[in-house]
Amino acid sequence: MLTRLESCTVHDPINGVDGARGDVWIEDGRIVAAPADGRAAAQTLDMGGRVVMPGGIDLHSHIGGGKVNIARMLLPEEHRAHRQAGGNGHRCGSGHASPSTFTTGYAYARMGYTAAFEPAMLPANARQAHQEMADIPLLDKGAYVLLGNDDLFLDLLAEGAGPDAVADYVAWTLHATQALAVKIVNPGGIAAFKFNGRKLDLDEQGPHWGITPRTILTTLADALDRLGVPHPIHVHGCNLGVPGNDATTLATIAAMEGRRIHLTHLQFHSYGKEGRHRFSSAAPAIAELVNKSPNVSLDVGQVMFGQTVTASGDTMSQVRNARFAHPKKWVGMDIECEAGCGVVPFRYRDRNFVHALQWAIGLELFLAIEDPWRIALTTDHPNGAPFTTYPHLVRLLMDRSFRNDMLARLPKAVREATALGSMTREYTLQEIAIVTRAGPARLLGIDQHYGHLGPGAMADIAVYEDHEDRERMFAQPALVMKNGRVVARDGVVCEPGTRGATHVVRPGHDRAIERRVARFFEDYRDMRLTSFRLAEEEILDGGRGQLVVHACRGAGP
Amino acid sequence: MGGLTLTLRERVRLPVDMAPVLPELLAGLSAQEIGKLELQCGNRRVPLGELFEVAAGDPQRLVIRDTCPALERIGAGMKGGAIAVEGDAGALPGLGMKGGSIEVAGAAGAFAGSEMSGGVIRVAGDAAGFVGAAQAGGRFGMTGGAVLVGGDLGDRAGDRMRRGLVLGGSAGLHAGSRMIGGTILVRGTCSTLPGVGMKRGTLILGGTAAAPATFADNGVHELGWLALLERHLAGLGLRGMFPSRRVRRLTGDLAAGGKGEILVAA
Ligand SMILES: [Zn+2]
Numbered sequence A: 001m002l003t004r005l006e007s008c009t010v011h012d013p014i015n016g017v018d019g020a021r022g023d024v025w026i027e028d029g030r031i032v033a034a035p036a037d038g039r040a041a042a043q044t045l046d047m048g049g050r051v052v053m054p055g056g057i058d059l060h061s062h063i064g065g066g067k068v069n070i071a072r073m074l075l076p077e078e079h080r081a082h083r084q085a086g087g088n089g090h091r092c093g094s095g096h097a098s099p100s101t102f103t104t105g106y107a108y109a110r111m112g113y114t115a116a117f118e119p120a121m122l123p124a125n126a127r128q129a130h131q132e133m134a135d136i137p138l139l140d141k142g143a144y145v146l147l148g149n150d151d152l153f154l155d156l157l158a159e160g161a162g163p164d165a166v167a168d169y170v171a172w173t174l175h176a177t178q179a180l181a182v183k184i185v186n187p188g189g190i191a192a193f194k195f196n197g198r199k200l201d202l203d204e205q206g207p208h209w210g211i212t213p214r215t216i217l218t219t220l221a222d223a224l225d226r227l228g229v230p231h232p233i234h235v236h237g238c239n240l241g242v243p244g245n246d247a248t249t250l251a252t253i254a255a256m257e258g259r260r261i262h263l264t265h266l267q268f269h270s271y272g273k274e275g276r277h278r279f280s281s282a283a284p285a286i287a288e289l290v291n292k293s294p295n296v297s298l299d300v301g302q303v304m305f306g307q308t309v310t311a312s313g314d315t316m317s318q319v320r321n322a323r324f325a326h327p328k329k330w331v332g333m334d335i336e337c338e339a340g341c342g343v344v345p346f347r348y349r350d351r352n353f354v355h356a357l358q359w360a361i362g363l364e365l366f367l368a369i370e371d372p373w374r375i376a377l378t379t380d381h382p383n384g385a386p387f388t389t390y391p392h393l394v395r396l397l398m399d400r401s402f403r404n405d406m407l408a409r410l411p412k413a414v415r416e417a418t419a420l421g422s423m424t425r426e427y428t429l430q431e432i433a434i435v436t437r438a439g440p441a442r443l444l445g446i447d448q449h450y451g452h453l454g455p456g457a458m459a460d461i462a463v464y465e466d467h468e469d470r471e472r473m474f475a476q477p478a479l480v481m482k483n484g485r486v487v488a489r490d491g492v493v494c495e496p497g498t499r500g501a502t503h504v505v506r507p508g509h510d511r512a513i514e515r516r517v518a519r520f521f522e523d524y525r526d527m528r529l530t531s532f533r534l535a536e537e538e539i540l541d542g543g544r545g546q547l548v549v550h551a552c553r554g555a556g557p
Numbered sequence B: 001m002g003g004l005t006l007t008l009r010e011r012v013r014l015p016v017d018m019a020p021v022l023p024e025l026l027a028g029l030s031a032q033e034i035g036k037l038e039l040q041c042g043n044r045r046v047p048l049g050e051l052f053e054v055a056a057g058d059p060q061r062l063v064i065r066d067t068c069p070a071l072e073r074i075g076a077g078m079k080g081g082a083i084a085v086e087g088d089a090g091a092l093p094g095l096g097m098k099g100g101s102i103e104v105a106g107a108a109g110a111f112a113g114s115e116m117s118g119g120v121i122r123v124a125g126d127a128a129g130f131v132g133a134a135q136a137g138g139r140f141g142m143t144g145g146a147v148l149v150g151g152d153l154g155d156r157a158g159d160r161m162r163r164g165l166v167l168g169g170s171a172g173l174h175a176g177s178r179m180i181g182g183t184i185l186v187r188g189t190c191s192t193l194p195g196v197g198m199k200r201g202t203l204i205l206g207g208t209a210a211a212p213a214t215f216a217d218n219g220v221h222e223l224g225w226l227a228l229l230e231r232h233l234a235g236l237g238l239r240g241m242f243p244s245r246r247v248r249r250l251t252g253d254l255a256a257g258g259k260g261e262i263l264v265a266a
Helices: A066-074 A076-081 A101-110 A123-135 A151-158 A163-177 A189-193 A213-227 A246-255 A283-292 A315-324 A353-368 A387-398 A400-408 A412-417 A429-444 A470-475 A513-524 A536-543 B031-036 B225-235
Strands: A002-012 A017-027 A030-032 A043-046 A051-054 A056-058 A113-121 A140-146 A181-185 A233-236 A261-263 A296-299 A306-312 A331-333 A341-348 A461-464 A479-482 A485-489 A502-505 A547-550 B003-008 B038-041 B044-047 B052-055 B058-065 B082-086 B101-104 B120-123 B143-149 B163-168 B183-186 B202-205 B216-222 B246-252 B260-265
Touching (some): A002 A429, A002 A461, A051 A429, A056 A429, A066 A123, A066 A306, A066 A341, A101 A113, A101 A479, A101 A485, A123 A502, A151 A213, A151 A513, A163 A513, A189 A315, A213 A233, A213 A246, A246 A261, A315 A331, A315 A341, A341 A353, A353 A412, A387 A429, A387 A470, B031 B052
Parallel strands (some): A002 A043, A056 A113, A140 A181, A140 A502, A233 A261, A261 A296, A502 A547, B003 B058, B058 B082, B082 B101, B120 B143, B143 B163, B163 B183, B183 B202, B202 B260
Antiparallel strands (some): A002 A017, A017 A030, A306 A341, A331 A341, A461 A479, A479 A485, B038 B044, B216 B246
């Protein structure tokens, strides 16, 4: 069926369309060119000049897998306090910072998002992560598999197995866990924690294997480059949250020597230790280096005030944070010795110097980093704040006077410690479209068919009322389409049963590496290799799921 | 003017969430308006008037008649006023209540007074498990007020309770488990392992009990402060409730710091 969205104000950055008036044509779930033969649309929807963008894409949001479920179990009171009834095809659900799967899908779709990516999938948890994500309606999804702190990877490095073997192991893991990219959390630090280490800096030798985080990072980056995986290594660096970690972050960028790197939740890694509180903003220096380094992309991990829960693979930093837990309880876990896990509930308070400055540092990064294609809008849901705060965050970026009103409410010491008040930049609608959809699509390498409105793209579309209040605008799109079907109107989901696809990569590699992996499984793990590996059929699930395999540069499966 | 009266038309099978039926929420509403309020019944929302016959009256003295155990969360979160339940109350009566009073003529379901911080709940019959306890995952049970039960207490009475008073005839398993503070007074005896995981607080028993091995026997004492407790109970209109002023004192749970006590009438 040919559908025509008439009279749209189109923001489609990938195709260079910035607010042009026009029509969007849809057929069989995809965007098509206006029919040359003058064929009439079977259905015409008048957009009345409203703002039309591709559906939102969140490239870093903890929506499935072990940690999220642990957070849910740790916070039953949150789920009692936030309950959503089912009905009209909706499934019931609950939760605020650790929402249930159905609630997650509905809440994203209500805001015009059509894809979200789980950035920290433990290989051993891949099955659960994918099963949880399969339950999330309305969204396309995918996961980044955690590597670099696991014993086999470190063994390979220590025995000098060479770049081919490492790349083969990385590729094998991407296949076996049905992942889209690779993430590393606190390179070597999680492994060091298991030997009782509480800190591991970029050039410190880790215990047992004697390998530095620098080596781990560059080796993984090279492996992904060799495999042609579109998304570069997704890095949660050393010393998260530690005042003075700015030096580590700057050194990490330098250590890449031009290799591509995605620095995730950079806000948490941009702290100086100046001033009376020995906590200061290092956003200017970090933004300056990022601006000069075209190999670097990032997402911010903005902090917003209120109750949330932090769920991280970084056991080291979560042990440090546990004393700040609110409410006072936390969980630290290890699963199959592959990485770590710490879940600490947290309340960011605007009267607290550190929390308020964290808020300002995130915004400083947003405003000081010039190239919107390399910066993605995230709160590192739920670590900085739940994703439901995005519309508020968009307003902070687009509306300087609103931003300064919010800043004026913070303690004087904070206002004096941040340059935010003097920053005049306001994001344009086009820049918002970049940092919330076009940019993430490109950074993930899924931009052939996602994140734009050109012919051939999936018809994932969000239509917004051009309110002056940008928070209101982005909280409640007039229309949301998924695969060419209207799934939400005026902030109400009308097709709650819609299912999204799972995005993966399948880089080519030498399958002989499986012998080495099998030996490791035989010797050390309590899981069989055959049951560890996730079969394609498990995702497809008799037609409930769908796989989208993205091409890797220069390599075939 | 008499109290506002809701009479259950017929027994319901699916649980009804009564939390919206509070004196403070009904104030200023006509009987018709009250009848139109929606209550969650199972997975449906049902107008209150379909379930109850409403007779106008003072909402500060709310009367609920001919009740059944499907009526859950009666008085949950209430701040003031009085609710009289003429029959049995379902689970969670007085959940998180801050003030006012609830009187149950019959028995009460599980978690009576759970996480309450003020006010008084009186139950003429028995109260099921977890009186004054914390909700699953909650850090504290009741932090103030009193739950006074004429009949017996079920299992785990006062689980994670922090402050306030629970009173009952006898108690089930693990009375005062994981208690952090406050007082539980059991006129009779209790089932096995009272006070397990208790950090602080006082559990008073009228009869002998098999305390966990992690409690230390401090011998028999005449404790002066028990006179104060007796006077406090008299203030609540409770006389002759007190087992004895001579008690055997056991301190524990030593596996959880050991600052709690079990006092057994001697
Ligand atoms: Zn994250």
